[in-house]
Amino acid sequence: MDLATFLIQCLNALQYGLLLFLVASGLTLIFGIMGVINLAHGSFYMIGAYMAYALAPIVGSTFGGGFFATLGVGVVLAVLLGYVLEWAFFSFLYQREHLQQVLMTYGLILVFEELRSLLLGDDVHGVKPPDILAGTLPLGEMMTYPVYRLFISGVCLLLALGMYLVFTRTRLGMMIRAGSANREMVQSLGIDIKFLYRVVFAAGVAVAVVAGMVAAPVASVYPGMGNTVLIICFVVVVIGGIGSIRGALLASLVIGVVDTFGTVLLPQAAGVLVYVLMALILLWKPDGLFKAG
Amino acid sequence: MAMERSKFLFTTVAFAALALYPFAAGSFGIDLVTKIMVYAVFALSLELLVGTTGLVCFGQAAFFGIGAYATVLLSSPTDAPSLAWLLPACVLAAAAYALFVGALTLRTKGVYFIMVTLAFAQMAYYVVHDTPLGGGTDGIYLTVKPVLGGLLDLDKPLALYGFTLGALVAVFGFLALLGRSRFGRALAGIRVNEQRMRATGFSTYPYKLAAFVISGGIAGLAGFLFAVKDGFVNPELMSWHLSGAVLIMIILGGLGHLRGALIGAFAFALLQELFKSEAIFGDFAKHWQLGLGLTIIASVALLPRGIVGVPRQWRERLVGRRIATTEVRHELAGPPPRVNFRVRSAEVPNELA
Numbered sequence: 082m083d084l085a086t087f088l089i090q091c092l093n094a095l096q097y098g099l100l101l102f103l104v105a106s107g108l109t110l111i112f113g114i115m116g117v118i119n120l121a122h123g124s125f126y127m128i129g130a131y132m133a134y135a136l137a138p139i140v141g142s143t144f145g146g147g148f149f150a151t152l153g154v155g156v157v158l159a160v161l162l163g164y165v166l167e168w169a170f171f172s173f174l175y176q177r178e179h180l181q182q183v184l185m186t187y188g189l190i191l192v193f194e195e196l197r198s199l200l201l202g203d204d205v206h207g208v209k210p211p212d213i214l215a216g217t218l219p220l221g222e223m224m225t226y227p228v229y230r231l232f233i234s235g236v237c238l239l240l241a242l243g244m245y246l247v248f249t250r251t252r253l254g255m256m257i258r259a260g261s262a263n264r265e266m267v268q269s270l271g272i273d274i275k276f277l278y279r280v281v282f283a284a285g286v287a288v289a290v291v292a293g294m295v296a297a298p299v300a301s302v303y304p305g306m307g308n309t310v311l312i313i314c315f316v317v318v319v320i321g322g323i324g325s326i327r328g329a330l331l332a333s334l335v336i337g338v339v340d341t342f343g344t345v346l347l348p349q350a351a352g353v354l355v356y357v358l359m360a361l362i363l364l365w366k367p368d369g370l371f372k373a374g
Numbered sequence: 375m376a377m378e379r380s381k382f383l384f385t386t387v388a389f390a391a392l393a394l395y396p397f398a399a400g401s402f403g404i405d406l407v408t409k410i411m412v413y414a415v416f417a418l419s420l421e422l423l424v425g426t427t428g429l430v431c432f433g434q435a436a437f438f439g440i441g442a443y444a445t446v447l448l449s450s451p452t453d454a455p456s457l458a459w460l461l462p463a464c465v466l467a468a469a470a471y472a473l474f475v476g477a478l479t480l481r482t483k484g485v486y487f488i489m490v491t492l493a494f495a496q497m498a499y500y501v502v503h504d505t506p507l508g509g510g511t512d513g514i515y516l517t518v519k520p521v522l523g524g525l526l527d528l529d530k531p532l533a534l535y536g537f538t539l540g541a542l543v544a545v546f547g548f549l550a551l552l553g554r555s556r557f558g559r560a561l562a563g564i565r566v567n568e569q570r571m572r573a574t575g576f577s578t579y580p581y582k583l584a585a586f587v588i589s590g591g592i593a594g595l596a597g598f599l600f601a602v603k604d605g606f607v608n609p610e611l612m613s614w615h616l617s618g619a620v621l622i623m624i625i626l627g628g629l630g631h632l633r634g635a636l637i638g639a640f641a642f643a644l645l646q647e648l649f650k651s652e653a654i655f656g657d658f659a660k661h662w663q664l665g666l667g668l669t670i671i672a673s674v675a676l677l678p679r680g681i682v683g684v685p686r687q688w689r690e691r692l693v694g695r696r697i698a699t700t701e702v703r704h705e706l707a708g709p710p711p712r713v714n715f716r717v718r719s720a721e722v723p724n725e726l727a
Contacts, residue, residue, distance in 0.1 A: 118485070120618075170671070177678065179485075180430065184625045185674040187618060191667030199661060312492070312614060319489040353500035356493040360478070363490050367482040 085224045090341055096230050096299075098337020099237035103292035104310055105317035105329045106244060107285030113324020114261040115278050117171060118179055120186035123311025124193040125286050128162075129155065129293020130302045131197055134206045148211035155294050156287055163286030167279045175278075194304065203304050208297040233295050240288065241330060248326065257281055261324065316359050322369030331370060384633060385546070392539055396532060404535050405603075406647065411538045412599045414639035417623045418545050419592035421635035424624060426553065427585045428565030432488045432617050433475070433495025437468040437590040439612030440498065441597025443508050444468070446516045446607050457522040464598040465591045471498070472590020476583045495617060503609040513608025516601055528602050538599050545592055549632055552588075561585055626673060628680025637681050645669055 108122045132155045140151045170189065174182050209215075210229040217225035248254035260267045260277050268274045300306070317336055321328025339358055343351040362370065392411070396404055416438055423429045444467040449455035479490040502508035519529040528534045552558045560581050563571045571578050601607050610616070619642070627638020649655065649662035649669075677684060 112485075173675070180424075180621075180625050180629065181674055181678065184622055185671055187622055188667040188670030188674065191663040192671070195661045195664035195667065199664070308615075312496075315489055316493070319486060323485060349504055350500075352504060353497050356496040356500070360490060360493045360497070363482055363486055363493075364478060367486055369486070 085220055085222075089220060089224055089226055090345055091338075092226060092230065092234075094337040094341035095334070096234045096237075096337075097341055098334040099234050099241070100292055100296055101310075101313060101317055101336060102330050102333035103237050103240060104289050105314040105321075105333055106241070106326055107288045108314050109318045109321065109324055109326065109329045110281055111285045112318060114257060114281050115171075115175065116179075117174065118182050118186065119285075120183060120311065121189040121193065122285070122289055122314065123307035123309070124190050125159070125163075125289035125307070126293040126296075126310050127197065127305075127307030128193065129159065129290035130208075130297040130300070130306060131201055131293075132158065132290065133208050133294040133297035134302045135201055137208070148214075152291070152294055155290055159287040159290035160283045162290075163283030164279055166286070167282040171282065172275065172278075190308070193307075198304065205304075206302040208302060210298040227299075229298055233299065236291070236295050240291065244288075244326065253280070313355065316355060320359055320362050320369055322371040325369070325371040328369055328371035381633065388633075388636065389539075389543055389546075392542075396535055401531060404531050406643075408531070408535050408538050408603055409600075410640055410643040411535075411542045412596055412603060413620070413623065413643055414636050415538075415542050415545050415599065416593055416596035416620050417627070417635035417639040418542075418549055418632065419589045419596060420620050421624050421629075421632060422549055422552075422561075422585060422589045422592070424621070425629040425631065425634065426549075426558065426565065427561040427582060428568075429480075429582060429586070430488050430621075431491045431586075431589070432614070432621065433491035433493070434589075434593055434620055435612050435614065435616035436475070436495035436498040437472055437593035438597040438600070438616065438620075439502070439607070439609075440471050441465065441468040441594030442601035442607045442611050443502060443597075444594070445520075445598045445601035446514050447508070449516065449518065449520060451517050454518045454521045454527075457520045457526065457528070460520050461595070461598055465594045468594020468597065469587050469591035472587045472593075473583070476586030476590070480579060480582050480586065492614060492617070495612060495614065499609055499612040499614075502612060508607070508609070511609060513606060516605045516607070519602055519605070534603060538603070541595060541599060545595070546632060546636070553632070557581070557584070622670070626670065626680060628682030631682045634680055634682040641681055 104122065104126050107125070108119060111117050111119050111122070133151060136151050136154055136158075137148070140154050141147075144150050144154075166189075170185060171182075174185060210227075210232075214229045214232045216228050218228060218231070220226045248258065256267065256272055256277055257280075260272070260274055264274055267277075313336065317329055317332045320335070321330070321332035335358070336355055339354050340351065343354040347354070392407070395407060399407070416434070419437070420431065420434045423431045423434075441464045444464040445460065448460060448463055475491065475494045479487060479494065482490050503511060508514060519527070521527045521529075526533055526537060528537060553562075560571070560576055563576070564578050564581060568578050597611065600611070623638035623642045624635045625638070626641055627636065628634035645666055646662065649665035650659055652659040655662070655665075673681075677687070679687065
């Protein structure tokens with residue numbers, strides 16, 4: 082492996098890891114703050130990717146279109162979806178056992194997959210990256226690297242930074258952190274915890290949808306894409322430590338590197354490497370790398 | 375006790391109905407119910423871990439798959455293998471992997487345990503998926519079905535039905551006995567409050583490991599039955615979808631009851647068949663997952679204790695009062711309540727004085 086290939090693989094690993102982080106961060110937030118095991122989180126990623134495919138013509142004809150307008154509409158829809166879902170399906174689940182939540186969100190996966198199949202069919206689709214980002218950057222003498230992949234990494238980094246600032250620097254972030262530490266206490270201080278949860282859930286859904294939308298041009302849009310990402314994201318959440326954004330970032334980058342280089346260097350064992358890594362880390366640190374607290 | 379009697383009655387009637395069913399059913403029905411009974415054995419294996427011991431294992435399909443793969447890999451392609459050694463060998467293979475996985479994973483707790491068991495199941499999945507050992511993604515066929523001397527030929531659907539029913543009854547009976555034994559009580563104690571069990575002098579790790587190995591062995595038995603029934607194994611038998619589905623079965627049926635696993639397996643599989651049926655839903659039958667998903671969501675909303683809890687739920691509604699729940703709920707999340715012995719013992723003399 083020469084230097085240029087190595088560099089390209091590094092960039093790929095970074096992009097994959099950051100994308101994973103976006104989906105996993107929503108999962109770890111919903112998990113850590115609301116205590117809900119949300120199996121349907123992968124479906125939001127899938128919904129995002131399909132939105133990127135299906136909304137583009139609609140947005141194009143009404144607003145004059147473009148990738149970024151589609152992205153904007155997608156985010157608005159995602160927030161609405163998250164808000165409504167929390168109200169309809171999750172708000173009565175907090176007092177129940179975790180396994181009831183598992184059952185409920187499993188049901189939601191099936192419903193989302195079938196609704197997708199009813200509305201948009203079961204075909205595999207491709208989404209074109211926007212024209213401004215369609216080019217490639219030369220890397221060394223022979224290699225080039227697509228600009229769009231760099232754009233994905235950039236978007237992910239911006240969102241990660243934004244989330245970090247909201248959590249550590251704003252009043253809302255303070256309330257959310259307090260709510261995850263002690264629900265009753267926050268409630269008795271006069272904060273509407275139900276609304277807070279709804280906001281967190283909607284934000285988590287929106288971030289996963291954005292991840293799906295920006296990923297659509299590089300990973301084709303296909304049925305069942307949510308389930309693949311879901312399991313890997315659970316791995317990320319668990320390695321990083323449940324509820325820890327910092328841990329999720331580190332874990333997703335590590336998994337990005339292991340998976341990307343595993344596919345190049347050890348293709349026979351690529352699938353299993355991530356799980357071996359997870360098992361080793363959990364045997365070493367049974368609570369993940371960073372325990373939220 | 376009325377409750378005990380009704381449980382016993384339910385189980386007896388259910389097994390009697392299963393025993394009489396082949397006299398009334400055609401070959402499709404026999405095949406379907408055989409499949410469901412295999413799932414019921416599988417669900418019972420997980421119920422021992424989740425419902426009895428409080429260990430949520432999300433990698434149960436690995437043991438199922440290992441049992442199934444062992445069946446095919448150990449039997450020769452030409453001569454019919456004998457049940458007498460093949461069945462124990464498959465159960466042992468699955469139990470051995472469970473011993474390995476359990477020994478490592480039982481160090482972790484709660485959601486971490488869920489995920490580590492998943493990780494080990496995924497490892498097994500990728501081993502059969504990516505190596506030539508088990509035929510790769512294509513899977514392998516079991517060409518000759520096992521026999522027991524001249525007594526039993528599992529190639530015949532009726533013989534297989536009877537054998538599967540026998541296995542189901544045996545597993546059910548074994549787990550019922552286990553639940554009443556000292557060992558079973560210890561497992562229940564671990565589910566309710568592991569810390570307190572340790573405080574009373576139980577070393578909980580060996581108990582949990584034993585439960586894990588027994589559960590893995592039973593899942594291996596289910597895998598054996600599945601391989602013999604279908605005559606075909608592929609890596610999907612170890613995929614997390616199956617681990618998830620069997621977990622859904624026992625939650626749907628009602629955790630903490632052996633009947634729950636039985637009812638859940640039947641409910642899940644029959645709902646699947648119902649929504650897949652073209653006679654009822656016509657073209658819409660290919661979207662069967664929608665109906666299944668909505669039913670599952672409705673059952674979570676309306677049946678918080680699973681299907682097993684329905685009679686009690688109705689009784690409470692009709693009588694119009696909530697019967698005080700002395701039954702201890704499963705505490706899956708959060709640390710067990712800490713008992714501060716020192717404070718208590720300090721309080722007692724004060725009260726006496």
